[in-house]
């Protein structure tokens with residue numbers, strides 16, 4: 252049975268889907284104005300593991316992750332660079348897809364774009380106005396927070412704290428300082444859509460309410476995202492969704508991943524610890540980045556360091572070297588029960604990884620082919636649900652950084668052939684010399700009965 256920590260109840264709960272035949276999950280996706288950074292990668296990888304796990308447990312899973320392609324940050328960036336807004340958002344969305352694919356993230360079932368759902372947003376806003384939860388003032392439509400007595404339950408803050416924490420000048424059109432924007436007017440230079448309140452654009456929160464409910468219904472199972480989204484984003488999503496549809500629950504379970512720091516500090520461009528996924532992928536394979544993100548439990552804060560990536564790469568080298576060693580043995584039908592048990596307990600990825608390490612240790616000591624086949628099956632099965640160990644071991648072990656100055660595969664192969672010829676001719680001096688050249692270039696050789704195999708160290 253799956254247990255997950257529900258932010259709404261602040262405790263671990265048994266996961267009971269609304270419909271056991273069809274589990275539904277929504278995760279807030281990127282706002283597409285710039286390269287995604289490693290902090291953006293964390294929820295993508297965490298909820299990819301949740302998705303893979305749900306796929307194993309239930310007959311049908313729908314995973315929706317949106318793209319926010321209308322936002323003031325996008326408008327500001329386009330103005331700064333002079334780039335057309337649509338060109339900017341499409342290029343950034345393509346880059347995001349390439350980055351997260353490299354991290355081994357499966358595509359969500361639906362990836363709605365906010366700008367394709369403006370009518371759905373308007374329809375919710377109309378409902379909120381009709382029911383008295385919102386008001387129209389000066390081209391703006393605002394959600395009136397005091398109209399919802401339970402507002403603040405998700406984040407656990409009182410309304411007074413929320414207002415004190417907001418530290419913003421209260422706009423003259425707000426009836427209450429906590430009120431938030433559902434719709435705002437757009438000047439002609441900015442993206443805008445016709446609405447009953449004039450030409451304008453949606454607030455951010457209403458986007459996710461509209462897209463989640465369109466594809467998953469008014470009540471669905473899991474809503475995920477980073478901790479930083481609990482307030483105000485998720486609190487506001489929840490308020491407007493429930494008020495528009497009385498009697499609906501909106502999300503039954505709220506899951507949030509912890510904060511991410513880099514090199515012990517809050518990521519910032521001025522500190523030089525602001526890592527985009529794209530630049531990390533020049534230096535490290537995507538799977539090493541994925542492993543580094545999964546080594547910490549998703550609810551814990553994570554200190555992401557380049558050193559952790561080097562170690563993750565090294566760890567995966569050991570797994571893939573073992574898998575290459577059993578390349579000719581077909582995997583058995585054993586299942587990774589320990590990995591599953593760890594993931595069922597609130598996605599305990601550190602524990603799941605230790606189960607994989609235990610299987611690796613056993614594989615390296617295994618005496619019989621049957622035992623090797625069993626352990627290989629466990630590694631591949633447990634790796635699959637975590638999005639790890641699914642590559643061709645040979646390809647993994649030959650990976651090198653983009654623009655790496657090392658030897659090409661062809662140069663390595665021809666040096667290995669030259670060494671073999673020298674050995675055959677009993678010219679051991681020459682054979683050792685060639686081996687040294689390879690070693691200086693980070694190539695590790697292993698002589699096997701069937702020939703020499705190699706990998707980049």
Ligand SMILES: [Zn+2]
Pocket residue numbers: 278279280459484
């Ligand atoms: Zn959202």
